Amino acid sequence: MTNVNSNLEFLVEVQKLKEIPRTGLVWLGVPNPPSVADHTFRVAVSSWVLGKKMGLKIEKMIKTALSHDLCEVYGGDKTPFWGLLPDDEKKRKERLKRWIRLPLEEKKKRSEEEFEEEKKIFMKLLELANSELKKEIFSYWVDYKKNLTKEGKIFLQIDKMEGMLEALENLDQKDYDYVTPWWEEAEELITDSFLTLFYKVIQNKFYSPKAKIEEKIFGFGLKKELEKILDFILEIGKLKRMPRLYWVLRGVKNPETVAGHMFTLALMAWVFGREKRNLNQEKLLKMAICHEMSAVYTGDTTPYDRILPKDEDERRKILKKMIRLSKKEKEWIFLADYQTEKKAMEKLTQNLDSTIRKEILELWHEYRTRSSLEAKFLGELNILAVLLQGLIYEKKYKEFISAPLWEWAFESCTDEVCLSLMEEMKKKFYG
Amino acid sequence: MDKKFYITKEGLERLKKEYETLKALRLSKVEGESPKIFHSEDINIEYLAFKEDMELLESRLLELDYILKNYILITKPPKEKQDIVDIGATVTLEDEDGLINEFMLVGSLEANPSEGKISIESPVGRALLGKRVGDEVAITSPISVKYRIKKIKYEIS
Numbered sequence: 001m002t003n004v005n006s007n008l009e010f011l012v013e014v015q016k017l018k019e020i021p022r023t024g025l026v027w028l029g030v031p032n033p034p035s036v037a038d039h040t041f042r043v044a045v046s047s048w049v050l051g052k053k054m055g056l057k058i059e060k061m062i063k064t065a066l067s068h069d070l071c072e073v074y075g076g077d078k079t080p081f082w083g084l085l086p087d088d089e090k091k092r093k094e095r096l097k098r099w100i101r102l103p104l105e106e107k108k109k110r111s112e113e114e115f116e117e118e119k120k121i122f123m124k125l126l127e128l129a130n131s132e133l134k135k136e137i138f139s140y141w142v143d144y145k146k147n148l149t150k151e152g153k154i155f156l157q158i159d160k161m162e163g164m165l166e167a168l169e170n171l172d173q174k175d176y177d178y179v180t181p182w183w184e185e186a187e188e189l190i191t192d193s194f195l196t197l198f199y200k201v202i203q204n205k206f207y208s209p210k211a212k213i214e215e216k217i218f219g220f221g222l223k224k225e226l227e228k229i230l231d232f233i234l235e236i237g238k239l240k241r242m243p244r245l246y247w248v249l250r251g252v253k254n255p256e257t258v259a260g261h262m263f264t265l266a267l268m269a270w271v272f273g274r275e276k277r278n279l280n281q282e283k284l285l286k287m288a289i290c291h292e293m294s295a296v297y298t299g300d301t302t303p304y305d306r307i308l309p310k311d312e313d314e315r316r317k318i319l320k321k322m323i324r325l326s327k328k329e330k331e332w333i334f335l336a337d338y339q340t341e342k343k344a345m346e347k348l349t350q351n352l353d354s355t356i357r358k359e360i361l362e363l364w365h366e367y368r369t370r371s372s373l374e375a376k377f378l379g380e381l382n383i384l385a386v387l388l389q390g391l392i393y394e395k396k397y398k399e400f401i402s403a404p405l406w407e408w409a410f411e412s413c414t415d416e417v418c419l420s421l422m423e424e425m426k427k428k429f430y431g
Numbered sequence: 432m433d434k435k436f437y438i439t440k441e442g443l444e445r446l447k448k449e450y451e452t453l454k455a456l457r458l459s460k461v462e463g464e465s466p467k468i469f470h471s472e473d474i475n476i477e478y479l480a481f482k483e484d485m486e487l488l489e490s491r492l493l494e495l496d497y498i499l500k501n502y503i504l505i506t507k508p509p510k511e512k513q514d515i516v517d518i519g520a521t522v523t524l525e526d527e528d529g530l531i532n533e534f535m536l537v538g539s540l541e542a543n544p545s546e547g548k549i550s551i552e553s554p555v556g557r558a559l560l561g562k563r564v565g566d567e568v569a570i571t572s573p574i575s576v577k578y579r580i581k582k583i584k585y586e587i588s
Contacts, residue, residue, distance in 0.1 A: 101524075107545065185544070
């Protein structure tokens, strides 16, 4: 399985995106800002939900989302302000209150320079992937960077909207002056009437919730529907700040978030799902980005958190081992979790359009009950996504032990692609 | 009524080339061969996605076919109208702090704001259309940004 081998190297490098904070928010002094991976997760969800309303190709939208910031693995999160900001912090913050103003020639020059530089960095990363995957990822990135197709153009607009939402969510209203550049950029960029209305809903929500938007410009029921989509996107945003409990319990500093985990799984679904021609790729991607959405209300859970004793030494001992449960206990835990999570998923999607709601709920149910070929494959990949993260932490922190994760994987994985991936992980991390 | 697409001469050439290339690609896929264009090292990267996905290729061909039947070429307006902002114009603006900003107004097909090319359908594009040198333009959501138009040029053939 040479494809699995080369693509593992690529996947490991991409995990660095979970530790690269969003630069714009760093500059604005936002404490512990979301990472590039967190951002990518939500922009993928937004592309799905909004893209569906706009009749776009969802597989393409999600793949564009997953590709669009990959070059930041080596280049860092570069904002459009590169090279234009003063070093002095006070002056820099002042400059961040307005969008870029430049002569046309300079804009063109910067854009070309940026493209060439990012392309170079991106190719370095893609050298780690096998040639077919490399071509595919690269073409989605080019589509986005060069605004080639309808999906590429709309994705760019949704990506910028996600950046604006991040700023609005993380800043106090008194600091909204710093959001002005996002608005100015949007006004140059948005051409789609549906997204124009969506921006109006954002404006209404954050700036003047009491002011009435003229219903006439929306058409029947659309305003309410867009408000509900925005609420959904904002709720999902909580996952960008929710650390995964498995790592928290084991003392990992600044661990991966639930959003970051879903980003990894979606990417794995793409990278390794390509090896499974009998599976529906779009379904795999969607399932990956919705499989843990219920955590918005349930919080992140692990089988350990309900059995851990208070005594520190005892806790440590238990956490170092794979949890042992009887068949009956496992069934009881599954049913209890399933019911709680189902309620959370129903609450989360309750105001969405019935078609997308049904789709999300069905995909989640399928995954949770492993009731389709896609769900079975993704379930195994999910274990390997956790194992991979564990191996990265094991390398980084001496005291972290990934043995229970190996045990879990050995117990659960049967798929040929997943078994090869496990072998490759063993070779990569233990030589 | 069919939607019309505004496009520059340069943009039209690019789309025609893409259309011909994709048609060649479709033919070669049907015949089970890799087309010559993909043997070249400097292959246009934007076509790669279509190489992978036949459905994507078909829908892009349909899209291009529709555009090529419904385009309007952007041309220079007559001399007496060149002091008014219209599609194809390069507009120089000055903000309240004296900073210069420039845009070229194009159709949505060719818009790329990072290169300064903005669509006439964008809020800024709409605000600029029909204005003359000296006019003030306010872009207002949610915080008002004011510009004065300094120069209007038409640098298209």
